Each structure stands twice: as C-alpha cells, then as structure tokens.
Amino acid sequence: MLSVRDAEATILNSIQPLDNQQDIEFVDLLMANNRILATPVTSSLDFPHWDNSAMDGYAVRYADVQQARADKPTVLEVVEEIPAGYQPQVTIKPGQAARIFTGAMMPAGADTVVMQEKTHRQENRVFVFLAPQPQEFVRHKGNFYQAGQELLPAGIPLTAAEIAVLAAAQREQVSVFRRPRVAILSSGNELVMPEQVLKPGQIVDSNQYALATLVRELGAEVLLLGIIKDDPTTLKEIIDYAIANADIVISTGGVSVGDYDYIDKILASLGGKIHFRSVQMRPGKPLTFATFPNSLYFGLPGNPVSALVTCWRFVQPAIKKIAGLSQGWESTFLKVKSQSELQSNGKMETYIHGKLHLVNGVYQFHKNQGNDSSGNLINLAQTNALAMLPMGKTLVYPGEEVFVLQI
Ligand SMILES: Nc1nc2c(c(=O)[nH]1)N[C@H]1C(S)=C(S)[C@@H](COP(=O)(O)OP(=O)(O)OC[C@H]3O[C@@H](n4cnc5c(N)ncnc54)[C@H](O)[C@@H]3O)O[C@H]1N2
Numbered sequence: 352m353l354s355v356r357d358a359e360a361t362i363l364n365s366i367q368p369l370d371n372q373q374d375i376e377f378v379d380l381l382m383a384n385n386r387i388l389a390t391p392v393t394s395s396l397d398f399p400h401w402d403n404s405a406m407d408g409y410a411v412r413y414a415d416v417q418q419a420r421a422d423k424p425t426v427l428e429v430v431e432e433i434p435a436g437y438q439p440q441v442t443i444k445p446g447q448a449a450r451i452f453t454g455a456m457m458p459a460g461a462d463t464v465v466m467q468e469k470t471h472r473q474e475n476r477v478f479v480f481l482a483p484q485p486q487e488f489v490r491h492k493g494n495f496y497q498a499g500q501e502l503l504p505a506g507i508p509l510t511a512a513e514i515a516v517l518a519a520a521q522r523e524q525v526s527v528f529r530r531p532r533v534a535i536l537s538s539g540n541e542l543v544m545p546e547q548v549l550k551p552g553q554i555v556d557s558n559q560y561a562l563a564t565l566v567r568e569l570g571a572e573v574l575l576l577g578i579i580k581d582d583p584t585t586l587k588e589i590i591d592y593a594i595a596n597a598d599i600v601i602s603t604g605g606v607s608v609g610d611y612d613y614i615d616k617i618l619a620s621l622g623g624k625i626h627f628r629s630v631q632m633r634p635g636k637p638l639t640f641a642t643f644p645n646s647l648y649f650g651l652p653g654n655p656v657s658a659l660v661t662c663w664r665f666v667q668p669a670i671k672k673i674a675g676l677s678q679g680w681e682s683t684f685l686k687v688k689s690q691s692e693l694q695s696n697g698k699m700e701t702y703i704h705g706k707l708h709l710v711n712g713v714y715q716f717h718k719n720q721g722n723d724s725s726g727n728l729i730n731l732a733q734t735n736a737l738a739m740l741p742m743g744k745t746l747v748y749p750g751e752e753v754f755v756l757q758i
C-alpha cells in the first residue's frame with residue numbers, strides 16, 4: 352500500500368497541465384476572476400506614462416527652493432494650475448511654480464514637488480517653508496515598469512491585483528486556460544436522487560453534490576453523470592464516455608473488496624494504467640488512481656466523509672495542476688496548536704476533521720465533537736480544516752502542535 356506522500360507524488364507526476372494552443376481561450380477582463388493566465392503579458396507603455404506628482408502641492412525647480420526655511424521662506428510666482436488629466440501649457444522658469452495635484456502631469460522646467468502642507472499661498476505667490484529633497488514627490492515616467500517589460504507570467508491565477516494590471520495595460524480580453532472538465536459519477540444500487548421517496552435499503556446520493564460543489568469551487572467545469580447501478584456493462588459504457596469527455600473522472604463507491612466493486616476491473620479493461628488501489632490513509636484507504644492517455648481517473652471510496660477527504664487531499668491538487676497553475680498546487684499544511692485530544696491507531700496517516708479558530712490572532716484546531724464515522728456527513732459540515740496525524744502517531748495532547756490541511 353502506498354503512503355499518502357507517494358500517492359500524491361504519483362498523481363502530480365502523472366499530470367500534464369493544460370498548455371496547448373487549443374486549451375487557451377479569451378475572456379473579457381471582468382470575467383477573468385480566478386482563471387489562470389495562459390500567455391505572459393507584456394506592457395506596451397511605460398508606467399507611469401509621464402512624470403507626475405505624488406502629492407497635492409507645487410511643482411518647482413529644486414534649485415529655487417533648496418535654501419527654503421521656516422524663518423526664511425522662498426517666494427515663487429504661481430504661473431499655472433495643473434489638475435489631474437490636464438496637459439501643462441507653461442514651462443516653469445526660475446522663480447516660478449505651478450499649483451499641482453496628485454496624479455497630474457509635471458510641467459516642463461519643474462523637477463520637484465513641494466507638498467501643500469509646507470507652503471502658504473497668497474494670491475499668485477506661494478511661500479515655501481521647507482527645502483524638499485531633489486525630485487521629491489515626482490513619480491517618474493517608466494519608474495514602475497517600462498514598455499516591453501513582462502508584467503505577469505503565464506500560469507498565475509487572476510485576482511483583483513492582476514486584473515488591475517491587465518486593465519492598466521489596456522487589455523479588454525485576456526488569454527486564459529480553459530477550465531478543466533471533471534466528470535463525476537456515483538456508483539451503487541442503493542443510491543437515489545434527493546427528490547425520490549426512500550425505500551428500505553436506499554440512501555440519497557450526497558457524494559455527487561459534495562464533489563460537484565468542491566470541483567466548481569476549484570474553477571473546473573463539472574460533467575455530472577449521475578447514479579450508475581452496480582452493473583458492469585452500464586458502468587463500463589459510462590466510464591468509457593467519461594474518459595473520452597473529461598480531463599478528470601471521479602467516481603465514488605465500488606473500490607473496496609465487495610462482490611459488487613467492479614470499477615478497477617473496468618478501468619483495466621478500458622486500457623487504463625492503474626497506479627494504485629489503496630493508500631495508507633484513514634479515512635480513504637480504498638482509493639484507485641488510474642491514467643488514460645487524455646484523462647485521470649480517481650475512484651474514491653463511497654463513504655461520504657472518505658469521498659470528500661480524499662477529494663480535498665488528492666483531487667484538489669490535481670485539478671489545480673491540470674488547470675495550468677505553474678506552482679502552488681500541492682496540499683499545504685499549517686502547524687497549529689490542537690485544543691482537542693486527537694487519536695489514531697497509528698497504522699495509517701489519519702485525517703481528523705475540525706475547525707480552525709482564531710484565538711488572540713493565532714489559529715487553534717478544534718476537533719468536531721460528533722461521531723467521526725466515515726459515514727457521518729453531519730459531523731463533516733462546518734469543517735474548515737483536517738488535522739493530520741502521521742503514521743506511528745497515536746495521540747496528540749491538547750496544547751500540542753499538529754499539522755492541519757486548510758480546506
Ligand atoms: N472487507 C472490507 N470491506 C470494506 C473495506 C475493506 O478494506 N475491506 N473498506 C471499507 C472502507 S474504509 C470504505 S471507505 C468502504 C469503501 O467502499 P466502496 O468505495 O466500495 O463504497 P461502497 O461500498 O459503495 O459504499 C460505502 C458506503 O458509502 C455509501 N455511499 C456510497 N456511495 C455514496 C454516495 N454517492 N452518496 C452517499 N453515500 C454513499 C454506501 O451506501 C456505503 O454505506 O468500504 C469499506 N468496506
């Protein structure tokens with residue numbers, strides 16, 4: 352049986368991220384939130400586009416004001432007023448200044464800005480009470496970036512700050528990787544849709560709702576294939592369709608050793624390479640991972656808690672990597688103090704669901720208090736973290752540090 356770390360490495364190493372020309376699409380800038388940039392963005396302009404003032408004040412010649420003092424102010428003639436968005440008309444000559452506002456163009460002849468608070472205005476004269484630094488409060492053309500410079504590399508997620516950069520670079524549309532397509536199916540004769548009246552032996556298929564929600568949150572497109580009965584012929588047909596139409600296929604159920612657990616056999620018969628069938632992990636030991644030429648297959652355990660925990664731990668990084676992120680797809684763990692006692696049998700890497708609480712600005716982990724059976728969905732609700740006890744670790748005392756996976 353593979354360790355969790357080896358299983359994660361096997362999955363991530365087998366992923367070819369979307370980076371072909373046909374995986375790129377153009378979207379409007381305001382629709383690009385959380386998409387992954389597909390092509391590096393280069394500026395066609397210097398930024399700032401021209402020298403401008405960083406303060407409300409007076410544009411001056413440094414040579415004129417370098418001796419200014421509170422008890423011996425320099426007096427300059429104000430020859431122009433320059434609000435933002437206006438092109439200055441006058442060249443500042445010795446003994447002259449221009450009234451200027453933040454973001455407005457520097458006039459020719461001036462090289463420094465004196466902030467308003469260090470001056471006193473009397474009609475067309477300004478008294479400067481403090482010598483500025485040379486070129487103080489001038490944001491020079493091209494100081495932040497120059498034409499031809501790469502502003503954003505490919506493979507990053509687009510959030511508010513990157514979209515602002517793209518807007519400043521006058522991109523109305525941006526090239527992003529298409530969303531990965533993830534097919535989801537549930538297998539099991541006992542499963543029914545939420546609207547159906549339950550007969551004895553039946554339960555609602557909650558897994559497809561859980562997984563579809565998580566997969567959408569990760570920015571992928573969901574192809575819901577519904578409930579498939581434990582019938583090898585139908586299952587094979589649906590899985591064949593799924594691998595032909597999705598980058599990732601997730602099924603739940605049918606991966607342990609029961610007589611109705613057909614998935615592994617079907618994958619092999621469809622030409623899939625099965626990398627592993629179980630992982631040293633609790634919950635989530637029965638977990639199949641297989642690859643096909645153009646898709647990955649995750650056969651997650653049917654128990655609702657196991658399905659979500661394995662999806663957080665293994666499918667989430669896989670979706671991030673396949674989506675074209677150039678880094679940061681791996682699961683990340685925080686080291687925090689546990690307020691609860693945590694137990695494991697030590698034989699498997701164990702994930703215990705709970706909540707991170709902020710106490711005096713520092714995160715602490717609290718285990719959920721209900722029955723933690725892998726069939727008990729209610730105890731998984733309102734979870735935002737999974738504490739991880741490595742193999743061999745049987746007990747974490749309250750107050751002891753533990754690694755947690757933020758989900
Ligand atoms: N002899 C053994 N039996 C089992 C083992 C084992 O190692 N040896 N492992 C156990 C563990 S751990 C898990 S987890 C399950 C995984 O089994 P399957 O993936 O084959 O899942 P099923 O048997 O189909 O279902 C398990 C459980 O989950 C419920 N379920 C299934 N699908 C859904 C769904 N879409 N929505 C809600 N609930 C679902 C199902 O009714 C069962 O109660 O195997 C153990 N057995």
Ligand code: MOO
Binds near residue numbers: 635
């Ligand atoms: O490991 Mo199973 O996945 O506990 O319920």
